[in-house]
Amino acid sequence: MEEKIHAIYAAAETALSQTTKEEEIEEIRVRFLGRKGELTQILRGLGELPSEKRSFIGKLANEIKTKIEHAIQSKLDTIRASRFSRLIDEEWIDVSLDSPRSTGEYSRGHLHPISQIQYEIEDIFTSMGFTILDGPEVETDYYNFEALNIPWYHPARDMQDTFWTEDGNLLRTHTSAIQVRGMETHRPPFRVIGPGRVFRYEATDASHENTFYQVEGMMVDREISVAHLIYFMKVLLREIFKTEVTIRLRPGYFPFVEPGFELDIHCLICNGKGCSVCKQSGWVELLPCGLVHPNVLRYGNIDPDQWSGFAFGLGLNRLVMMRYGINDIRHFLSGDIRFVCQF
Ligand code: PHE
Numbered sequence: 001m002e003e004k005i006h007a008i009y010a011a012a013e014t015a016l017s018q019t020t021k022e023e024e025i026e027e028i029r030v031r032f033l034g035r036k037g038e039l040t041q042i043l044r045g046l047g048e049l050p051s052e053k054r055s056f057i058g059k060l061a062n063e064i065k066t067k068i069e070h071a072i073q074s075k076l077d078t079i080r081a082s083r084f085s086r087l088i089d090e091e092w093i094d095v096s097l098d099s100p101r102s103t104g105e106y107s108r109g110h111l112h113p114i115s116q117i118q119y120e121i122e123d124i125f126t127s128m129g130f131t132i133l134d135g136p137e138v139e140t141d142y143y144n145f146e147a148l149n150i151p152w153y154h155p156a157r158d159m160q161d162t163f164w165t166e167d168g169n170l171l172r173t174h175t176s177a178i179q180v181r182g183m184e185t186h187r188p189p190f191r192v193i194g195p196g197r198v199f200r201y202e203a204t205d206a207s208h209e210n211t212f213y214q215v216e217g218m219m220v221d222r223e224i225s226v227a228h229l230i231y232f233m234k235v236l237l238r239e240i241f242k243t244e245v246t247i248r249l250r251p252g253y254f255p256f257v258e259p260g261f262e263l264d265i266h267c268l269i270c271n272g273k274g275c276s277v278c279k280q281s282g283w284v285e286l287l288p289c290g291l292v293h294p295n296v297l298r299y300g301n302i303d304p305d306q307w308s309g310f311a312f313g314l315g316l317n318r319l320v321m322m323r324y325g326i327n328d329i330r331h332f333l334s335g336d337i338r339f340v341c342q343f
Contacts, residue, residue, distance in 0.1 A: 171199035175216035183300025220309035257290025
């Protein structure tokens with residue numbers, strides 16, 4: 001029995017000397033000192049020994065147990081201490097080396113040009129007291145059409161055919177749905193913008209996409225007129241194009257505004273002389289807008305005799321195309337990295 005105990009100690013020492021990992025030490029502890037461990041078995045069996053041997057063996061086994069515990073602890077201490085010196089050896093960083101970025105091996109990427117312009121527009125409008133709103137891309141008929149003065153039988157629905165879900169909802173055709181949501185959460189006077197992705201059932205070509213981006217804007221206050229609308233649109237365009245932009249308003253039809261306009265800008269490419277971008281007309285159609293229709297205010301629980309407002313819907317793809325001279329809208333969603341890398 002005595003020899004067996006000494007042998008256990010020797011085995012524990014060998015096992016400890018051969019390991020360098022903390023997890024292995026735990027295994028060793030279980031093997032010798034755990035509930036079914038070799039030494040534990042001996043201590044448990046003490047009762048069966050003749051009494052003259054019992055105290056001697058018990059004492060020895062307990063001594064060895066303590067010795068193994070100490071050996072384990074000191075091995076753990078050594079391993080933990082050496083971990084740091086090992087880390088310093090293995091994982092040191094030479095801070096004087098060039099970063100992968102500066103050597104051109106790797107670059108971090110950047111925002112998509114649509115996001116860039118969206119954030120710029122958000123900055124311009126927040127600086128003028130507008131709040132930024134969000135809305136869902138899957139909308140109900142009510143928010144996308146009904147509350148915008150487009151009842152189910154209205155022919156204007158045909159201009160904005162879209163994708164419907166089986167439960168009767170739809171992919172929003174314009175950010176104007178955010179106007180309706182804005183009126184639910186804000187009491188006049190208020191100014192809000194709502195950027196977002198919109199969808200239409202569209203035969204795609206160089207200037208038509210089924211998925212594109214808009215920023216909606218809406219301001220409701222006392223006695224808002226077309227003059228207010230023009231003022232805010234001119235500030236927006238000046239900030240975006242970094243130059244004073246000449247504009248004109250043409251009548252445009254949208255059921256949710258009255259009067260409604262198409263706002264054109266003097267072509268920035270040819271300065272109004274006529275080129276392929278403005279189809280030789282000198283003007284580029286950029287911004288549908290108008291004064292909020294009284295019915296729309298009513299749907300939003302706003303009294304049109306007390307309040308009035310303007311609204312606009314700015315197409316972001318068109319804006320980016322103007323800014324960089326991009327000739328095909330389909331590039332935006334092509335996923336072609338060579339396209340986005342240019343901006
Ligand atoms: N929602 C319209 C569209 O997408 C644009 C618009 C917005 C027109 C606000 C007038 C006022 O075609």
